[in-house]
Amino acid sequence: MHLGHDHSHDGPSAVGADAQRPDGTRRALRIGLGGPVGSGKTATVAALCQALRDELSLAVVTNDIYTREDAEFLLREAVLPPERITAVETGACPHTAIRDDISANLEAVEDLEDEVGPLDLILVESGGDNLTATFSRGLVDAQIFVIDVAGGDDIPRKGGPGVTTADLLVVNKTDLAPYVGSDLARMAADAKAQRAELPVVFQSLRSEAGVTDVAAWVRQQLTAWTA
Numbered sequence: 001m002h003l004g005h006d007h008s009h010d011g012p013s014a015v016g017a018d019a020q021r022p023d024g025t026r027r028a029l030r031i032g033l034g035g036p037v038g039s040g041k042t043a044t045v046a047a048l049c050q051a052l053r054d055e056l057s058l059a060v061v062t063n064d065i066y067t068r069e070d071a072e073f074l075l076r077e078a079v080l081p082p083e084r085i086t087a088v089e090t091g092a093c094p095h096t097a098i099r100d101d102i103s104a105n106l107e108a109v110e111d112l113e114d115e116v117g118p119l120d121l122i123l124v125e126s127g128g129d130n131l132t133a134t135f136s137r138g139l140v141d142a143q144i145f146v147i148d149v150a151g152g153d154d155i156p157r158k159g160g161p162g163v164t165t166a167d168l169l170v171v172n173k174t175d176l177a178p179y180v181g182s183d184l185a186r187m188a189a190d191a192k193a194q195r196a197e198l199p200v201v202f203q204s205l206r207s208e209a210g211v212t213d214v215a216a217w218v219r220q221q222l223t224a225w226t227a
Ligand SMILES: Nc1nc2c(ncn2[C@@H]2O[C@H](COP(=O)(O)OP(=O)(O)OP(=O)(O)O)[C@@H](O)[C@H]2O)c(=O)[nH]1
Pocket: 035, 036, 037, 038, 039, 040, 041, 042, 043, 044, 070, 127, 128, 129, 172, 173, 174, 175, 176, 203, 204, 205, 206
């Protein structure tokens, strides 16, 4: 199914200028996933594709420093047909490609829409970076910041733009908390103090629930986008 391109009831200005493709139809919602190296960004993208691919038309852009490893993982896992997965090689500074010089990523999302579109959703995964990496609002409409319990349970307390301002904070690998001595209640309280009303999801991709809560959040964003 594809959402958001049936404009039979829409007036000519129903789609805002920044949400339009050149032909006037609504472009895909773009959601960025950022966070430290190894926190589970690719695993979350893979699980989201599996959860949403039967109900939405979606595609993925991955950013790796010198390789196409994340894209190759998604291709190997066959989470989407290959033409729906594009890799951007960022060189030394992955945060530059999602925040400052976003041209390669913009070209990738536009090419995907031209070649396999129309699309409802494009997930843009950043290369693993530090806690300060956030996406330009010129590239994505909403962003998810993925941290994990094994990276230290003081990360929410330390803050940083990803933890503090991302539209959704995901604390991943909760299954590892007992083994690494992470205090999930403290992480939740610290995240709440940094983020006020912004949402936080605790997840384990090793559990049965997996990516369910994040998928529900993505559906909410899409509903708002196509409203
Ligand atoms: N135990 C456990 N392992 C997980 C979970 N999610 C991801 N992993 C594992 O953590 C490792 C890193 O996950 P990735 O998804 O590659 O992490 P990433 O953030 O994309 O890593 P980079 O792209 O290198 O920054 C992999 O071995 C995953 O299988 C989880 O919820 N629990």
